[in-house]
Amino acid sequence: MAAMETLYGNWQTTYNELPRFLSVMASTNPGSVMEIDAVPHQTEIGKSVFVRAFWCLKAMIDGWQHARPVISIDGTFLKGKYNGKLLVAVGVDANNHQYPICFALVDEETTENWSWFLRLLRIHVCRERLGVCIISDRAPGILAAVNDERNGFTEPFGVHRYCLHHVRSNFSKHHPGNDLKMFMWLAGRTPQIRKHEAYMKHIARISPQAVTYLREINPALWTICHDTGHARYGQATTNVTESFNGNIRQARFLPVTAMMEFLFYKTVRTVNKERNAALESMQEGHELCLRARRMLETNTERANAHHVETFNRQSGLFSVKTRRYRLKGVEKGGNTQVVDIRRGTCTCGKWACHRLPCSHLIAGCNRNSINWKQWIGPYHYTPVLQNMWEPMIYPLPA
Numbered sequence: 354m355a356a357m358e359t360l361y362g363n364w365q366t367t368y369n370e371l372p373r374f375l376s377v378m379a380s381t382n383p384g385s386v387m388e389i390d391a392v393p394h395q396t397e398i399g400k401s402v403f404v405r406a407f408w409c410l411k412a413m414i415d416g417w418q419h420a421r422p423v424i425s426i427d428g429t430f431l432k433g434k435y436n437g438k439l440l441v442a443v444g445v446d447a448n449n450h451q452y453p454i455c456f457a458l459v460d461e462e463t464t465e466n467w468s469w470f471l472r473l474l475r476i477h478v479c480r481e482r483l484g485v486c487i488i489s490d491r492a493p494g495i496l497a498a499v500n501d502e503r504n505g506f507t508e509p510f511g512v513h514r515y516c517l518h519h520v521r522s523n524f525s526k527h528h529p530g531n532d533l534k535m536f537m538w539l540a541g542r543t544p545q546i547r548k549h550e551a552y553m554k555h556i557a558r559i560s561p562q563a564v565t566y567l568r569e570i571n572p573a574l575w576t577i578c579h580d581t582g583h584a585r586y587g588q589a590t591t592n593v594t595e596s597f598n599g600n601i602r603q604a605r606f607l608p609v610t611a612m613m614e615f616l617f618y619k620t621v622r623t624v625n626k627e628r629n630a631a632l633e634s635m636q637e638g639h640e641l642c643l644r645a646r647r648m649l650e651t652n653t654e655r656a657n658a659h660h661v662e663t664f665n666r667q668s669g670l671f672s673v674k675t676r677r678y679r680l681k682g683v684e685k686g687g688n689t690q691v692v693d694i695r696r697g698t699c700t701c702g703k704w705a706c707h708r709l710p711c712s713h714l715i716a717g718c719n720r721n722s723i724n725w726k727q728w729i730g731p732y733h734y735t736p737v738l739q740n741m742w743e744p745m746i747y748p749l750p751a
Contacts, residue, residue: 367608368403374610375408378617381747384411386455386477390469405466407473408613409455412624412744414478417454419741420444421586421732422485424454424474425516426495427594428462432606438462439605439612440470442478443594447642447738450627451597453620454478458609467498475505485511486584488591490519512584515575516591517541528563537567541576542589544702549578578702587706614749621746628742634735645709645733652712659716669694671717692717697728709733 375387388407394400424442431437438459444452455474459466471487479485487506489495499506499513506513520541525534533556540552557564572579577589604615631642639646658676670693677687690713692699703711708730710718718725731737 367610370610371403371406371613374613375406377749378408378410378613381749382411384414385409386411386414386473388473405457405459405469407455407457407470409473409477410617410620410746412746413452413454413620415744416624416741417444417452417478418482419732419737420446420452422479422482423488423584423586423588424479424485425488425588425591425594426470427489427591427598428459428492429598429605431458431609431612436460437609438466439598440466441594441597442470442474443597445588445593446627446741447732447734448644449593451593451623452741453597453616453623456613456616462492462494464494464497467494468501468504471498471504471506475510479505479511483509484582484584486514486586486588487511488514488516488585488588490516490591491523512582513574514580514585515570517575517589518592518595520570520575524563524566527566528560530559533559533563537563540567544577544587544706545700546578546702547700549576577706580706583705583708585706586708617746617749621748624742624744624746628739631735631739631742635739639735641729641733642735642738645729648707648709649715649729652710652715655712656716656719659712661716661720663717663721666721669717669721669723671713671720673713673716675713694723694728704728 372389375389379385379387386407386409390404390406391401392404394402421444424444426440426442428438428440431439438461440457440459440462442454442456444454446452455478457466457470457473459470485506487499489499498504499511501507505511517538521534521537524537536552536555536559540549540556543549543552553564553567556567573581577585577587601616601619604612607615634643641649655675660674660676662672662674664670664672670691672689672691674689675686678685690700692713694714694717698705699711699713701711701713703709704714710725710728714728715725717723
């Protein structure tokens with residue numbers, strides 16, 4: 354403890370330095386948002402007691418305007434002399450890489466603190482953007498805050514979805530067993546309604562009580578296939594925030610200003626790395642981001658083996674049968690999916706979920722000489738990715 358205080362300052366001093374540190378961060382990065390709540394000291398006149406702080410860099414605000422509207426939120430314990438929680442909001446880019454948006458330092462994950470955090474997230478980051486999907490666990494403070502329309506994430510401005518990992522964790526506490534755990538995960542993760550129902554039937558055979566437990570949860574909140582409006586963009590969990598929290602694990606032991614400085618430079622390194630990667634991709638002439646290219650390569654290859662029956666070329670209604678094959682001795686494939694271009698759907702669920710042509714859409718389009726690339730969603734294009742990571746973060750003075 355003494356050695357750490359020698360390096361980083363003591364815990365009480367760093368809280369006193371917090372306003373100055375955030376002020377410097379804001380002055381070197383104009384347009385950044387730094388807010389501190391404090392109350393007057395009960396006995397010492399002219400002094401204040403820290404309550405909570407919120408900060409968000411201008412570069413991350415500007416870049417997120419080019420991101421798909423999905424944000425994971427989570428809280429993590431601080432491990433220093435004074436207890437507290439770090440609240441984080443993290444987005445993802447088109448390659449599913451972490452995009453740290455904003456942070457807050459609070460005492461506990463209460464409804465009041467989460468409401469304060471979400472209001473600032475809406476005002477300063479999301480602004481007037483509609484349909485922003487918040488993914489989180491089902492902590493009471495978060496549930497109450499997200500469902501409070503004053504905080505800016507009820508419809509039409511936002512929707513709330515549950516992290517599938519946390520739903521599974523709670524499910525397993527009530528209904529343990531590896532098979533139940535596996536089928537529950539598959540039921541939540543599949544974008545295809547037919548498969549979801551098949552997995553739910555497996556659960557019911559093992560435990561009628563377990564399937565009743567799941568059916569009591571609104572399926573739009575925990576499953577990909579019933580995600581109304583496909584607001585999640587296929588993102589099932591808050592892994593992105595938990596991974597981010599894991600990467601800053603050691604920083605949670607630091608005095609508060611040292612922790613904030615660590616988060617600042619971690620964000621700088623992330624932005625520089627992803628900006629360079631996006632720029633390199635553009636210079637190589639790639640129209641689409643890496644993840645989209647890989648997915649489309651796989652889907653195009655699979656499409657070549659599909660059999661297409663055209664019901665109405667003008668409206669784009671196709672029946673597509675997949676090739677049968679054996680995997681580890683199990684018969685696979687041989688299923689029929691229906692593509693309806695007018696409605697923008699395929700019964701496999703993947704096209705609408707990922708905003709990227711599935712193999713069945715590609716097969717139907719190829720069979721009827723239709724350009725399927727017109728249904729690639731805007732967030733998959735490299736220039737959009739570059740716009741997301743392009744804003745600059747300026748260094749702090751020594």
